Amino acid sequence: MKEKLTTSRQAVEWTRDLWRWMALNPTMRKIDWPGWQTRGSCISDCACCEYVWQRKAGNPHARHACDGCPLIDRWSQIAKPDSEYACVDYPDSPYSKWRAAEGDLEERTRWANKIADLAEEELKYYANI
Numbered sequence: 001m002k003e004k005l006t007t008s009r010q011a012v013e014w015t016r017d018l019w020r021w022m023a024l025n026p027t028m029r030k031i032d033w034p035g036w037q038t039r040g041s042c043i044s045d046c047a048c049c050e051y052v053w054q055r056k057a058g059n060p061h062a063r064h065a066c067d068g069c070p071l072i073d074r075w076s077q078i079a080k081p082d083s084e085y086a087c088v089d090y091p092d093s094p095y096s097k098w099r100a101a102e103g104d105l106e107e108r109t110r111w112a113n114k115i116a117d118l119a120e121e122e123l124k125y126y127a128n129i
Contacts, residue, residue: 002040005050008070009126014039014047015071016119022098023112026105074118094118 005011018033025032030045042050052068066072066087075087087095094114101107 003038005039005042005047005054008051009123011047011051012070012119012122012126014042016116016123018045018047019112019116019119023109023116026108026112071118071122074122 005014014035017035018030021033021035022028022030033045036042036045039047043053044050048069048071051070052066055068066075069075071087075093087093090096091100094111098108098111098115101111
């Protein structure tokens with residue numbers, strides 16, 4: 001039985017795990033992460049996107065995709081706060097840098113670790129509440 005994504009903390013843990021794996025496997029794609037075998041697939045191969053989608057399903061008042069993202073405060077420290085998709089739209093976000101570094105394994109490792117670090121920072125917040 002596959003583990004279900006039910007909490008924001010869980011989404012952040014999965015995100016950290018995915019991106020630590022991506023840092024160790026810079027030639028791979030997010031969809032290749034072995035964690036999907038036990039945890040199931042997620043929208044955009046992103047546990048945080050999946051968490052938001054599950055919470056907003058059928059809600060016509062949802063402003064945009066990143067509202068409610070467990071990492072939005074971390075992304076907003078880097079990306080434009082008015083960006084609809086803070087991790088994807090802003091060219092200086094670690095995710096955009098990771099995507100742009102295709103073929104440069106050292107850079108892909110660096111940016112994958114940065115994303116995992118953002119998740120790790122958020123998990124420290126959870127530990128203190």
